[in-house]
Amino acid sequence: DAMVIQNPRYQVTQFGKPVTLSCSQTLNHNVMYWYQQKSSQAPKLLFHYYDKDFNNEADTPDNFQSRRPNTSFCFLDIRSPGLGDAAMYLCATSRDTGGTTIQETQYFGPGTRLLVL
């Protein structure tokens, strides 16, 4: 009964070769996040979708794009991976009710480890 699924779990790509990572969820959460996590560091937010609204972090490189075709799926596209993009990419979801008193938990997927050769 996996709730947040990421595919593939491991991805090897070549320098400059576009790659797409996928995330799906069975929780029907309206918010989906993409994080980049490098060794021994906290997850770094790249962007998130609040319903269909895309929110990019100011320091996310243009090399990173995202698509959310429906509630369940979200994709991370890396247009021209560099060596510095090798990392664990984590997808997460949460449900936002729109209120100010109830905060919902954020659930993480297992991650995709990206290796750039």
Next chain:
Amino acid sequence: GENVEQHPSTLSVQEGDSAVIKCTYSDSASNYFPWYKQELGKRPQLIIDIRSNVGEKKDQRIAVTLNKTAKHFSLHITETQPEDSAVYFCAARRNYGQNFVFGPGTRLSVLP
């Protein structure tokens, strides 16, 4: 924006002892504070959380305390076991539509 600090960065304890990790946050409007445990190569997993209308929450060996006035919250693990060894992240969040801001993490080692 919100800034979350976390201390210590590494912590070693003997099995059976207690461990305490402390986080401070800057935005007084933050009202939700989760703690995540991340084992090597695995996803962060929520272990406990606390909302701003509560001062303390406990779940078996794990407890979290929140001091809104001082803007800090702490994770307490009692009777530590080797399987508690992991990296622990705290986070803070304001109202809906705001992002989770993570602390830099604490690497906990429980020595048998």
